[in-house]
Amino acid sequence: MHVVTAEEMRRIDFDTIQRIGIPALVLMENAGRAVAEEIIGMAPQVGRRWLILVGKGNNGADGLVTARHLLEAGVEATVVYTVDPASLTGDAAVQRDIAAKLQIQAMRYGIDTLDWRDYDGVVDGLLGTGSKGAPRHVYAKLIEQANASGLPIVAIDIPSGINADTGEINQPCIRATKTVALAFKKRGLLQFPGAECAGEVVVRPIGIPVGLADEHEVTTFELNDKALERKLAASSALRRAPDAHKGTAGHVLVAAGCRAYSGAGLLASTAALRGGSGLVTWAAPAALVPTLVGHQPELILVPVSDNGQGDWDGTSIQDLLKLITGKQALVVGPGMGRWNGDTEWLREVWESTTLPLVIDADALNMIADAPDFPEWRRREEATIMTPHPGEMARLAKLPTKEVQRDRIELTRRYAAEHGVTLVLKGARTVCATSHGEVYINVTGNAGMATGGSGDVLAGLIGSLLAQGCSAAQAAALGVYLHGAAGDRAAAKRPSTRSLIAGDIVDEL
Numbered sequence: 001m002h003v004v005t006a007e008e009m010r011r012i013d014f015d016t017i018q019r020i021g022i023p024a025l026v027l028m029e030n031a032g033r034a035v036a037e038e039i040i041g042m043a044p045q046v047g048r049r050w051l052i053l054v055g056k057g058n059n060g061a062d063g064l065v066t067a068r069h070l071l072e073a074g075v076e077a078t079v080v081y082t083v084d085p086a087s088l089t090g091d092a093a094v095q096r097d098i099a100a101k102l103q104i105q106a107m108r109y110g111i112d113t114l115d116w117r118d119y120d121g122v123v124d125g126l127l128g129t130g131s132k133g134a135p136r137h138v139y140a141k142l143i144e145q146a147n148a149s150g151l152p153i154v155a156i157d158i159p160s161g162i163n164a165d166t167g168e169i170n171q172p173c174i175r176a177t178k179t180v181a182l183a184f185k186k187r188g189l190l191q192f193p194g195a196e197c198a199g200e201v202v203v204r205p206i207g208i209p210v211g212l213a214d215e216h217e218v219t220t221f222e223l224n225d226k227a228l229e230r231k232l233a234a235s236s237a238l239r240r241a242p243d244a245h246k247g248t249a250g251h252v253l254v255a256a257g258c259r260a261y262s263g264a265g266l267l268a269s270t271a272a273l274r275g276g277s278g279l280v281t282w283a284a285p286a287a288l289v290p291t292l293v294g295h296q297p298e299l300i301l302v303p304v305s306d307n308g309q310g311d312w313d314g315t316s317i318q319d320l321l322k323l324i325t326g327k328q329a330l331v332v333g334p335g336m337g338r339w340n341g342d343t344e345w346l347r348e349v350w351e352s353t354t355l356p357l358v359i360d361a362d363a364l365n366m367i368a369d370a371p372d373f374p375e376w377r378r379r380e381e382a383t384i385m386t387p388h389p390g391e392m393a394r395l396a397k398l399p400t401k402e403v404q405r406d407r408i409e410l411t412r413r414y415a416a417e418h419g420v421t422l423v424l425k426g427a428r429t430v431c432a433t434s435h436g437e438v439y440i441n442v443t444g445n446a447g448m449a450t451g452g453s454g455d456v457l458a459g460l461i462g463s464l465l466a467q468g469c470s471a472a473q474a475a476a477l478g479v480y481l482h483g484a485a486g487d488r489a490a491a492k493r494p495s496t497r498s499l500i501a502g503d504i505v506d507e508l
């Protein structure tokens with residue numbers, strides 16, 4: 001489940017070839033056979049006439065190996081060279097010579113006539129992890145024609161045109177039906193917009209002894225990024241350590257909601273119940289409480305003295321801090337609104353409690369407005385911040401599109417700098433721990449971009465903290481379960497558009 005950058009992949013390849021001694025041609029043979037096997041599985045539905053687009057590097061060489069294995073399986077394979085085959089070097093030249101000896105049908109793009117109607121499917125062996133910037137001339141034209149052909153495209157390693165590390169798209173970019181990721185998923189396959197060009201992503205081993213070298217691989221290569229898939233979410237790495245239970249089912253305190261946004265508090269608190277906490281106390285401005293009674297009888301509703309308007313403005317912080325006794329986690333922010341002095345108010349909460357803390361929504365904006373946030377006490381206790389891209393832009397003082405450009409590195413940097421666990425929401429939510437581990441979520445759908453969805457996540461994460469999860473476990477598991485619940489809710493509807501946050505709570 002590790003997710004790697006192009007550079008990490010090159011280091012692993014190099015170590016496998018140079019230190020362990022598995023020749024590159026062996027890895028390449030395994031790569032090409034794996035891609036061929038995926039295509040052979042598709043051939044009955046798609047058809048048996050495949051066009052293999054071959055670039056000048058090892059991605060293209062993989063394509064030549066794929067062609068050979070397809071032909072052995074009785075699938076027609078025709079090679080299209082983007083460059084003069086004579087110019088190929090190294091392992092690509094070796095594969096070229098083998099293909100020539102086997103008289104594999106080959107043509108030169110731009111010189112021979114290529115009629116896409118003669119084929120059922122396309123293999124993208126143009127650009128892999130060696131790609132830099134936008135596909136140039138011949139590659140660009142070939143990518144545009146392949147996309148326009150309407151034929152299913154199987155991309156080798158990554159769709160040509162995406163940035164393997166950030167998921168940025170350099171137009172034109174192959175829109176793949178399926179991407180066969182070699183050995184590990186590349187980061188760009190898990191971050192939009194690259195993720196939407198990848199189609200179905202399958203990881204195929206190519207002979208790199210990952211399993212055997214697990215300890216070695218993590219230590220030597222400092223591989224810190226993992227895809228949050230079912231296997232990982234269910235694994236011991238994210239299951240609560242048995243002794244963490246301490247026999248408590250956990251009691252969460254939620255400080256949330258104001259007259260304008262009382263629903264946010266209800267969603268966050270109810271999600272905390274659904275997340276498995278035994279008890280959930282929702283602290284809300286006093287004037288609001290009478291209107292909230294009975295909505296969710298399982299909740300403990302506690303008024304915090306306010307200005308009589310049902311807002312947090314003028315509430316007594318002592319009232320809130322008194323409630324902390326006997327709780328195992330505190331969620332602050334959903335639907336709280338803003339008021340004069342709110343940043344100082346939050347700093348006092350942040351510094352005076354040692355409870356595991358979830359900071360969401362308006363509480364994040366309070367931090368974004370704090371002139372001296374780096375001077376706040378560096379909390380050793382679990383502290384999880386859950387911004388959406390807009391809130392992250394304010395926190396990091398960057399334009400939102402800059403936040404989205406390289407979500408993984410930005411999240412990792414901010415988390416390490418401030419000693420917090422950071423959850424950057426959005427398609428493929430990124431969780432980074434304060435010591436540099438990153439989890440990229442693969443559950444969830446566009447229907448979850450709906451009011452209150454973030455409140456549900458904050459309550460759920462608080463609930464997991466209260467039940468003994470570490471910050472990393474609570475953030476990663478919370479994000480995974482939140483998205484999985486959203487997927488279950490979406491599956492029950494004709495379209496994701498009608499999804500509302502309460503549906504996610506119901507599916508938890």
Ligand SMILES: NC(=O)C1=CN([C@@H]2O[C@H](COP(=O)(O)OP(=O)(O)OC[C@H]3O[C@@H](n4cnc5c(N)ncnc54)[C@H](O)[C@@H]3O)[C@@H](O)[C@H]2O)[C@H](O)CC1
Nearest residue numbers: 013031057058059127128129130131132133134135136157
């Ligand atoms: N041992 C290994 O490393 C293995 C690698 N595998 C496959 O190899 C590719 C990576 O191959 P590499 O030769 O490094 O580069 P590419 O084939 O991805 O790049 C092609 C080539 O094209 C030129 N180029 C780069 N950017 C552009 C651009 N924007 N437009 C046009 N041309 C461009 C540049 O000269 C490159 O050299 C990896 O993805 C795997 O598919 C094996 O699978 C396993 C062993």
Ligand SMILES: [K+]
Nearest residue numbers: 124127156158
């Ligand atoms: K490719």
